[in-house]
Amino acid sequence: MQKKKLILSIIALIAFLVWLYPAEQPYKYRQVKRLATAEDNFLLPISPHISLVTRPTETFHFPVKLDDVGPSNSLYSGSKQYPFYCMTIDSHIGQPLVDNQEGFGVPVYENLAQRSKVIGYSKDCLFKSHLQFYYLNNDEKLIKIATEQFSQLTTLRDAQLPLQLFRAEQGSINRFIYTIAMAVTPEELGTRTVSSLWNKKLIYQFHGGSGIGFRQGRQKATRTITRRLEEVQKGYAIISSSGNRTSYTYNMLLAEDTARRVKLHFISLFGEPLYTVGIGGSGGGLAQYLIGQNSRGILDGLIPQYSYPDMLSQTIYTLDCDLFNNYFTFRATDNLRWQQWEQRQLLEGMNSLQDFPQKIAFLQPVAQLMAGMVPSFPQGNSECINGYFGLSTFIHNPRQGFLRHFYSDDVVEQTNWNYWEDMAWLFRRDKYGLVESTWDNEGVQYGLHALKQKKITLAEFVHLNKNIGSWKAQHQMKAETIVTPFGRKMPFWISLWGSDNITQVIDNEMAPRRSASLNAIEAAYRGGQVFIGKLDLPIIDVRHYLEEKLDMHHMSASFSTRLRLQQANGHYDNQVIWVAKRDFDPTNKAFDLMDIWLLKRTEFPKLNAAQSKPTQLKDTCFDDKGAVLAEGKDVWDGNWNDVGYGNEMLKRGACAEHYAIFSNSRIQAEGPWQGSVFKCYKIPFEQAIKQGMYGGIELAEQLTSLRAIFSQGVCDYSQGDAGRPSDL
Template identity: 30%
Template sequence: MAALGLAAGACTTSADAGNEGQAAATGGAAASGPTSQPPEHLEAEVLSSRAEDVTGGDTVVQVRLPAGLAADAVTVTADATGEAFPVEVDRTGRHVARVSGLPDGSSTITAVAGDGDRATVEVTNHPTTGPLFSGPHLPMPVCSTDLYGLGEPLDEDCSATTSIRWKYLSTDGELKPLDDPSTLPTDVETIGETKLPFIVRQETGTLNRGIYWITVLDPMPDPTSQQWDPSAWNGRLIYEFGGGCGTSYSQGFKMLGDPSTELLERGYAFATSTLNTFQVACNDVLSAESVSMVKERFAEGYDTPAFTIGSGGSGGAIQQYLIAQNYPGLLDAISPALPFPDAISISGGVVDCALLGDYYATPDGAALSEEQRTAINGHLTTDTCGMWDATFAPIVDPSGPCTIPGLSAAGPLIGGLPDGGFPLLPRDEVYDAETNPDGLRCTLQDSNVNLIGTDPETGFARRPWDNVGVEYGLGALRDGVIDLDTFLALNEGIGSYDIDGNHVAERAEADEDTIRTAYATGRVTDGSGDLRRIPIISVNVWTDDQGDIHDRFRAFSMRERLRNPDGSNPPNHMIWTRGLPDGSNLVQSLSGSLDVGSEAITVLDTWLTALDADTSGDPIEVRLERTRPDEAIDNCITADGER
């Protein structure tokens, strides 16, 4: 592999905002455009989800009223039930109707005014177990409901009864369980200047077969009615994404600790699902589908957020990028940390590290010096490939353990994992070419079989990876670190892995249909969708010298994909480089659970607020640049605070 020129850790300069980006608006708040005037006639649209992605028989419909028409003069009905639903005013001043009782399938919701004016919207309702758009359910023989306090699963889809529990922030700074929310503890902390009690409500349930969490301040809880007190909410939702990249065939786990008490105190709500942890299922479409369902639940049970800001690192960054690209409107801004652009395009380099590790175990490879191996690998140290080889590279083996042993051993360092550690697929259900050829295959491509299809020759998921034509060690040869004979021996002996993960002498070659499908279905980030239309602050933590897999050039590979056609930097994408926070470690980096602080969320919120208030009607790239806060620039701050 050629040496990577951006591994030196130098800081970059502020964005050169070009004006060649896309100008089309989307459903995302950040690109909503000018504030609309009252319509001439009634209008209706689904607010809680896309109209075709309603779940559970409930939906929130916004009714836009002509000037002079009172809300109580409008009746909203659903053809499937004939029931009438009142039009109410939500906290942002929108007129909404909360429709319930919809059957699975298509329904027509109609808003009618007394003068006969009407508006209709067609909706499609689905079961809360899904799927919506991710394709047929993959097997899920392992449920996690009991591990997260929801009891034994109610059905084969791992469903559970929804639970609402409360916690409180004590004066010693610890979140503690609050068994009786009707009685305030004597050591309860208060919320800022409001002096309201710092009580946190956490709803846990199942949607899309995953376990979800919604966490929000609830300063005056009512355990009898379970009605939420929204007085401390700032109208924003932070959607969290967990790291990794796995194929667990389980309901999963989360690799995220409790939400930030600092951000809770400032009024932010939080949401996530086990299927938003990439180590559970390295499938961004399944993750997007879960975001849609959980956000719908939040809109229906709490309120519709003004903005939804994505947060999370490593595999959590991949999800944010791909969801913003492929499902505009789900996320209004994103803060990908420890950023990788996507799973598919980086997988070749991951497998290369495994192949090189195998080669270094041969007599020719063992004769190479540390300097030569470092130059061949193309990283700052050989430990980077070593970490890839020990963690995610084994995902090429379909008979592997379906988890990362190192992460399991480091469970206490990863917030959010249940006491029992990672839920594991029973060994007798895992594929084995000889003893269990019909077993479950734990590879990246098998997690995405609905998206990339199956190989008609093998019946297995297509594999979008090859290494035909790769000249391993070319950079090292050009730099004079290895000679031509060493270069030729390396490339003759490197080989590849077959579909069962066996090391073979031949190079691997993916067919064109597989590669074309990976691009056509959006599995590779290309700067489309909302990626040029929403604020993005990517937080890169400098750990290259420690052998971290999150090497620095990844942030810049994303920058290259987002560049304007004239070569200038996009106005919406900032790269922040930080030192490894005190008390942090590479396990947290590896799992994507590293705490990079709240500054990016603060700046993104400021940016979104200004963008939403910009009613100029100018192209989105112009508005993004004009409303960009002073803090939203490329910058670099060391672990010691030096800028």
Template identity: 30%
Template structure:
């Protein structure tokens, strides 16, 4: 068991903040105190055990005071899958072990310091009782809850239909509708002579790949796939042939990936987290324990790292994101919808022919971000997005109006729940909202656009209905979906991220939708949640050696720190000298922030350009009455009347938390229904 996994997350109280600005700062806006009061982040020692699934029975028992200990070391005892579990017994070297009354003592072998470790097979679906009976003293019992190898564990009911593609992935035919198939393994030799095992199999209805070098250092790199897609099928694996995977394996790391963590196939970060957990369990049971896990990937692969590390802390120990993106529901879904509405109106209006005027409203460094994003909006919002996501079962407004809807929220219906009003049948609740958003507000106040342009835009931008058909009225989100998205961590808050080192490759192109502001948004959220961002390193236009090597040194130092201090403190304390913010200009490393900012300036996003604060994380704003004297410009009576009509219920009040905004609770399970409930403390062995 990695020491990283054995540290309890302390209470992290949110600091007060100064008024919001467009410049990243250690303190953000005053909304945080209100957010904290809506959902108190303070946890006592026992409640903190549920923050990390790798907190084992021994740790929990030590906290509660016990003797003989029985623990599952491959996962939490209540999250086990696949019919087996790696179990360790401490406190007595002479015990008889029973599983549901059957003797399994022979599975255990002696280990260091009088421990016994064994792979217990034959678990029945649901609860199992493992009993350790010493020669003297009382027996110790542990309840182990087993879940299907094909899932789910905590992600809730799986979407249907689901098409198996095992043969397309070089496996045998699926043996059930969960797409289970026997794994295949072969030995290989990498270009540098490293011998390794390649394994491919099925877990959680996806296809996983493993590359395990012969001299494995018991460290794992997880490769997350980029893109966006909601496909109701297993998917075809990209494999582990990328240079980054080969580099990691050549250095002794095992490398893993899955079609369920490839965002171009499956844009559901909850099932992504679940898959990482289940595959890691398989690795531990097959190859040995994992010291720590490093996430790697760009764009959709970056946002998965943040979402998993923040909402399911303990699965990833370090992050190496590229083409940065703070999360999916705000960073992509929200802005893509904004851009689709803005571009639609601007393309039809003579007031918006100047690209500089458009850019001022968009907040980016050009018109390219919104042009691209508007084209991507159907990938998230349109039920018939052209992908035929579920084959013949897919939604079609004429042929199949009750078919499977290809939207992000429908792919995550187990998280968001359903609403009525979709061709007479339930569909998933939608979290997209632009009621009260004053597009172009900062440009108006700066004098970059005119009062007439501002009135025209906000009067006519409109919104989209549940089928992504344009409407003249703004779009109101389902309030339940907004509350769930915030509370469940679908919007990255940053508290869980305090536990992980982050070395991010910061973008340089403000006219590409991986623009540099995305890295700074994440930094602003870290500052709000934790009072600092000392665990985040931004490298711009270069790197100080291999990011993997630097991350490895960072985590190794944390791992060896046995002090009884919170893990976030260890992460900050052991940051290597190379792990500092830097940019590279003409190949030279520069650590002066002002010089880097001049060489590689950043802009903002559509909502910050509309007046939102620098954490840029509201799904639905609270409203306030319009005040004509608050804009710093003179509107004609006719323009003001049009703006009053455009905002009949008021405009966004960014001095207050957003609707439904709260501090997320980590480790939610959706097994009991949408919205999620806290998983609770792990099972511990008892006499």
């Protein structure tokens, strides 16, 4: 029976990979063939904190003229990043402009369809600003209007009535694709700046995703409009840029620089809006928090969706995920216990569910077989797997890179492919030429909270902390192990959970842990890559409740942000948290109340964000029909703000009762819920015992092992982050 399951899993693996990996041809003809060298460009100083540094005066004369290109270099974000993969074709704009004949960047063809002759190359992916016009059809889709149709609108047989028309301008700013969109009248077709339907309110659309840089990004004008169709129909104007989609970069200084310029371009065409409100989910939410904290004049209000406080502090616990997955799959002696998936939550903190299917379940028996183990199928799933599978490798491993062939083999070999490389403008390089990282797990006592609650045994606690290990140093990492019986078009991934890149127990010694660079952590704080809560703008933090879906957008992130606001300002009165069941989207309601909030701030500019908040705007939870389940000051009380932490008998807030808030691995190690301790202060193990860190747990039988495991000390989270500058 076991053999039959294994055969079926391998067949499923082959079928999955055939579906997942496209042929190389769609990318090979557009590959970056040669690596360009970046010229020097001004980089904004970051001390004491980037929010306190004056931005330079704009050097480009906005607006960008039609049939011309916007600035290629950023204003204050340093040198360009290369390689840079052009995505104008993916955005339905056409090929980028030729900017060199030396082979740098992507090839540009005389005839794209035939790919008959290369007429040059584009390393910066620029293209000319242009206008496009659309109508909304009966299927709620936008259809492009040709110039000759402007005077023949009655011939648009499938147009939705009354006729709805839209204008979109696209061009390049900071090498990224920008979009400006708004509703227009029939008389305004063909014009650039006539805007009688604009209500003088502006939305900046941000987008999420997990990116490591090196790509221009895709942005389609039609999607920019339809994503916010109801607001555009009400008269809002929309601006956006592929540089503000975190699928392509988490460089928040470049994102800010780009957003500032896109907005300046808009203002140079249409004048100052009454206000600018941000909207965007996941990475598009955290971008609002960081741009709002770090800069002035870009955003007046924030509607982050499914947000995190920032990317960097998210890596603290998400890079633990594959350490746990590797431990449960390959290293745990009591494997049967950890196959009871609800037990994993004791250590990982995030939700785990028995009998929840895994899309990549077939990988486990193959990997175990290759490791010389008896193969088994997982009987459940966790957020660590369902939400974060593959991201540890993609974000952290400099030798992994993209699965699709955007770059030639020579370019791939010359480039370090990870999130840290995208931070090269901010962090130092080590002696191997690799950008330092902020991730650290020295002294972390995984599962400490469960131990103190007596939900795991002392022996299990010792085994876990001895064997879980850490990520190897970047220069020791290698790409995931694959076999390619059918070539690179269809690789079979053999190593699972990054197992080849995780430290191991040798000679019965503890699997080594990793120590982060204090310089990198300090730079992260000063450079505004960490949300520290210094933000006085209106915030409506909106999300669906997705914990039962094991989705990566967990609830606790909103409350980490809230705690940082509290820590920085003494209150979080300028932030409202709304959570709804998946079938109801409260975003449009959030826009309506944000409008009231921002107009009041405009009318009474001396009031701060909290003082101008509408009285009807409260923390709220909604059901799947949009009915209010509960609202008010205390509805989210729970473990995150120490109400009943560790005592399940104490009553949670009404919304927290409806929608449970899970934790993460560092909280389960008794780290703080605000979640920005990159490197803990350590105290000697013996001192931790004297301070009562282990509660009533009798340690005598494992003292020798514990002293060996934590010979460098254990985390004392009460002292805060060892890398945070004392003046912040």
